Amino acid sequence: MAAPAQNLRINGDRLWDSLMEMAKIGPGVAGGNNRQTLTDEDAEGRALFQKWCEDAGCTMGLDQMGNMFARREGTDPEALPVYVGSHLDTQPTGGKYDGVLGVLGGLEVIRTLNDLGIKTRHPIVATNWTNEEGTRYAPAMLSSGVFAGVHAQDWAYDREDAEGKKFGDELQRIGWRGDEEVGARKMHAFFELHIEQGPILEAEGKDIGVVTHGQGLSWTQVTVTGKDAHTGSTPMPMRKNAGLAMARILEKVDEIAWSNAPHAVGAAGHIDVYPNSRNVIPGKVVFTVDFRSPDLDVITDMENRLRVAAEDIVDKMGLQIEFEKVGGFDPVKFDDGCVAAVRDAAERLGFSHTDIISGAGHDACWINRVAPTAMVMCPCVDGLSHNEAEDISKEWAAAGADVLFHAVVETAEIVE
Amino acid sequence: MAAPAQNLRINGDRLWDSLMEMAKIGPGVAGGNNRQTLTDEDAEGRALFQKWCEDAGCTMGLDQMGNMFARREGTDPEALPVYVGSHLDTQPTGGKYDGVLGVLGGLEVIRTLNDLGIKTRHPIVATNWTNEEGTRYAPAMLSSGVFAGVHAQDWAYDREDAEGKKFGDELQRIGWRGDEEVGARKMHAFFELHIEQGPILEAEGKDIGVVTHGQGLSWTQVTVTGKDAHTGSTPMPMRKNAGLAMARILEKVDEIAWSNAPHAVGAAGHIDVYPNSRNVIPGKVVFTVDFRSPDLDVITDMENRLRVAAEDIVDKMGLQIEFEKVGGFDPVKFDDGCVAAVRDAAERLGFSHTDIISGAGHDACWINRVAPTAMVMCPCVDGLSHNEAEDISKEWAAAGADVLFHAVVETAEIVE
Numbered sequence: 001m002a003a004p005a006q007n008l009r010i011n012g013d014r015l016w017d018s019l020m021e022m023a024k025i026g027p028g029v030a031g032g033n034n035r036q037t038l039t040d041e042d043a044e045g046r047a048l049f050q051k052w053c054e055d056a057g058c059t060m061g062l063d064q065m066g067n068m069f070a071r072r073e074g075t076d077p078e079a080l081p082v083y084v085g086s087h088l089d090t091q092p093t094g095g096k097y098d099g100v101l102g103v104l105g106g107l108e109v110i111r112t113l114n115d116l117g118i119k120t121r122h123p124i125v126a127t128n129w130t131n132e133e134g135t136r137y138a139p140a141m142l143s144s145g146v147f148a149g150v151h152a153q154d155w156a157y158d159r160e161d162a163e164g165k166k167f168g169d170e171l172q173r174i175g176w177r178g179d180e181e182v183g184a185r186k187m188h189a190f191f192e193l194h195i196e197q198g199p200i201l202e203a204e205g206k207d208i209g210v211v212t213h214g215q216g217l218s219w220t221q222v223t224v225t226g227k228d229a230h231t232g233s234t235p236m237p238m239r240k241n242a243g244l245a246m247a248r249i250l251e252k253v254d255e256i257a258w259s260n261a262p263h264a265v266g267a268a269g270h271i272d273v274y275p276n277s278r279n280v281i282p283g284k285v286v287f288t289v290d291f292r293s294p295d296l297d298v299i300t301d302m303e304n305r306l307r308v309a310a311e312d313i314v315d316k317m318g319l320q321i322e323f324e325k326v327g328g329f330d331p332v333k334f335d336d337g338c339v340a341a342v343r344d345a346a347e348r349l350g351f352s353h354t355d356i357i358s359g360a361g362h363d364a365c366w367i368n369r370v371a372p373t374a375m376v377m378c379p380c381v382d383g384l385s386h387n388e389a390e391d392i393s394k395e396w397a398a399a400g401a402d403v404l405f406h407a408v409v410e411t412a413e414i415v416e
Numbered sequence: 417m418a419a420p421a422q423n424l425r426i427n428g429d430r431l432w433d434s435l436m437e438m439a440k441i442g443p444g445v446a447g448g449n450n451r452q453t454l455t456d457e458d459a460e461g462r463a464l465f466q467k468w469c470e471d472a473g474c475t476m477g478l479d480q481m482g483n484m485f486a487r488r489e490g491t492d493p494e495a496l497p498v499y500v501g502s503h504l505d506t507q508p509t510g511g512k513y514d515g516v517l518g519v520l521g522g523l524e525v526i527r528t529l530n531d532l533g534i535k536t537r538h539p540i541v542a543t544n545w546t547n548e549e550g551t552r553y554a555p556a557m558l559s560s561g562v563f564a565g566v567h568a569q570d571w572a573y574d575r576e577d578a579e580g581k582k583f584g585d586e587l588q589r590i591g592w593r594g595d596e597e598v599g600a601r602k603m604h605a606f607f608e609l610h611i612e613q614g615p616i617l618e619a620e621g622k623d624i625g626v627v628t629h630g631q632g633l634s635w636t637q638v639t640v641t642g643k644d645a646h647t648g649s650t651p652m653p654m655r656k657n658a659g660l661a662m663a664r665i666l667e668k669v670d671e672i673a674w675s676n677a678p679h680a681v682g683a684a685g686h687i688d689v690y691p692n693s694r695n696v697i698p699g700k701v702v703f704t705v706d707f708r709s710p711d712l713d714v715i716t717d718m719e720n721r722l723r724v725a726a727e728d729i730v731d732k733m734g735l736q737i738e739f740e741k742v743g744g745f746d747p748v749k750f751d752d753g754c755v756a757a758v759r760d761a762a763e764r765l766g767f768s769h770t771d772i773i774s775g776a777g778h779d780a781c782w783i784n785r786v787a788p789t790a791m792v793m794c795p796c797v798d799g800l801s802h803n804e805a806e807d808i809s810k811e812w813a814a815a816g817a818d819v820l821f822h823a824v825v826e827t828a829e830i831v832e
Binding site for chain 2: 215217229233246247250261267268292358387
């Protein structure tokens with residue numbers, strides 16, 4: 001494959017201006033965005049993206065999940081397209097870059113090719129996946145999941161938001177339900193540029209993260225049952241303190257994660273204590289243990305060690321415990337060739353870079369099941385995301401898009 | 417003082433019937449009661465108590481906090497009365513016995529004296545203290561607190577419920593604000609019969625608890641601040657997990673309480689985790705540590721050890737911590753003479769008994785500041801209270817009231 005010359009760069013100012021323009025749609029209350037999936041604001045954002053794509057000479061495809069595909073033709077009618085994109089929907093208190101950078105980065109690849117009059121053998125398709133965030137309609141990455149065959153389309157249509165409105169009905173209502181069969185498209189490769197949503201790149205002073213794996217995830221909801229009792233009139237030996245059992249289990253969760261350093265992590269973000277009164281010993285605690293690792297065997301081992309350790313803790317205290325697996329997905333290993341294309345691009349362009357494991361889920365994690373896939377990450381300030389204060393610099397965005405451009409265009413093959 | 421003869425007993429059936437009759441006012445949803453202070457149901461319960469007292473030949477006094485004083489005259493015009501009582505108000509999901517047993521037990525003392533034609537040198541006054549529970553108007557034991565000079569009356573009147581209604585206005589509205597100056601009455605002694613609200617008597621198979629002390633209490637609200645971060649994309653060494661710090665502090669709370677066995681206790685019943693989301697490492701946790709002991713030095717020492725240990729834990733983790741003392745009262749040592757009267761009565765009547773420390777607060781804890789005071793406790797099933805399922809047997813109630821009768825009447829001195 002012919003790699004682009006080192007001096008080929010995207011237009012960082014134009015990319016930034018587009019990011020700022022898109023951010024005007026569905027503004028948040030604190031400088032970020034509230035452009036949740038299948039809202040009127042989502043429709044408005046989609047229309048702007050479509051206009052920009054058509055202005056760039058693309059033709060827009062739309063499938064039955066509302067996934068958008070803006071195609072720039074290649075020279076070889078037989079060659080499968082290289083796809084590049086992410087998502088335009090945001091969290092209710094989301095930032096301006098999570099997802100949007102990857103979609104507009106894909107558009108910028110096409111705009112730059114147009115600027116330079118470069119032809120590629122493979123078509124290039126800038127993509128917007130519907131409902132990556134999963135806040136309004138769980139689960140996250142819903143439509144890339146249907147595309148990759150992970151979820152059934154009917155099941156996806158039946159998902160309900162907090163007001164009982166169904167996904168399928170809302171997709172129809174906003175006018176972005178297409179006719180195209182979901183997942184029928186075949187891809188030569190898929191690339192996704194995304195902000196890191198973690199602190200590693202900034203802390204290490206790296207311009208680019210070359211994403212080699214996606215963390216696998218296991219959510220175990222733990223319910224410890226003791227006995228509500230008065231904090232004053234219950235002697236220590238007669239207590240069945242579910243809160244204390246939880247404390248001991250949380251210490252074990254930390255120990256188990258550290259024993260699988262450096263890539264495994266573990267914590268409990270969700271903790272509900274009942275009845276949660278200052279003068280009542282907790283009779284019940286419900287909490288969710290989040291374990292992640294790029295290695296499925298490690299995840300399974302951590303789950304098992306948690307159960308054994310927690311049962312031992314509650315047995316000694318005379319309490320009861322129940323475990324429920326409430327979420328999970330397997331680790332992702334991205335395509336060696338696509339990952340190498342990203343790493344080579346960063347190297348060629350002179351950006352500092354490091355291999356990185358994505359801790360969050362992304363559309364690329366599902367698409368990796370049906371096409372050779374890789375991701376490019378750029379830093380974000382303080383690792384902050386899913387927050388209106390989410391921030392990146394124009395230079396970080398441009399560096400990420402430059403690497404995306406080179407990886408995509410090398411894979412799509414420049415026609416000399 | 418002349419002690420009543422061993423064969424003098426209260427009428428256990430009548431006491432039980434009165435308990436059941438009072439429980440019809442302000443019924444709960446699960447077999448208990450919702451007769452919160454200064455509601456229409458409270459007024460109805462007061463009216464029934466007044467009618468019963470007047471039927472027993474008493475005259476009713478009413479002070480400016482709504483405290484009720486039903487007086488049976490003594491033979492000596494100079495002798496101060498012996499007071500006996502508790503409270504008629506309940507928790508929103510309260511039981512039929514917490515407080516009510518002590519008020520109707522006081523009435524049963526008077527009824528039994530009437531049955532037997534016994535005269536006492538000291539008058540006997542059956543008492544209902546307003547707003548012991550503190551659920552609608554914090555703090556608990558509000559009106560006995562004003563009586564004992566712990567709280568100012570104006571401050572008490574300004575307490576607001578969740579709807580913003582003031583205590584003073586609601587007391588006026590239900591028609592139970594009296595003219596009598598609060599705390600002007602002088603007492604020869606005060607006795608309170610109460611269910612244990614703990615598991616000790618039932619577990620030890622004792623009929624009677626002779627309450628020697630009230631636990632002192634210290635509530636320290638602890639706020640640990642770390643940093644919200646994604647559970648997937650934040651490496652273990654970069655986490656500022658406030659939930660894990662809380663877990664470590666809770667283990668210390670337990671250790672500190674056990675090190676002051678057997679009387680000290682410690683736990684956290686209130687725990688709030690922020691933002692409490694499965695995929696966000698807790699950036700903040702707020703929880704309240706409840707320490708109790710009958711020894712003020714032990715309480716102070718436990719508070720200090722908590723602060724030192726917790727600061728050490730968060731320092732090592734790079735987090736911040738704040739402490740706020742949000743509640744407390746000093747331990748109570750009841751009057752030796754009154755306590756002996758209770759113990760002697762239990763012994764004389766042939767009931768099994770044990771000295772016990774009250775873990776909960778009671779009106780007697782405040783009245784002890786202004787009069788010689790003691791408490792009698794009877795068991796309750798499973799130590800359960802502040803719950804509609806709160807339960808005692810007719811025999812337990814009768815035994816408690818028998819001991820109350822003997823202690824009160826011995827103190828009031830039978831006139832032969």
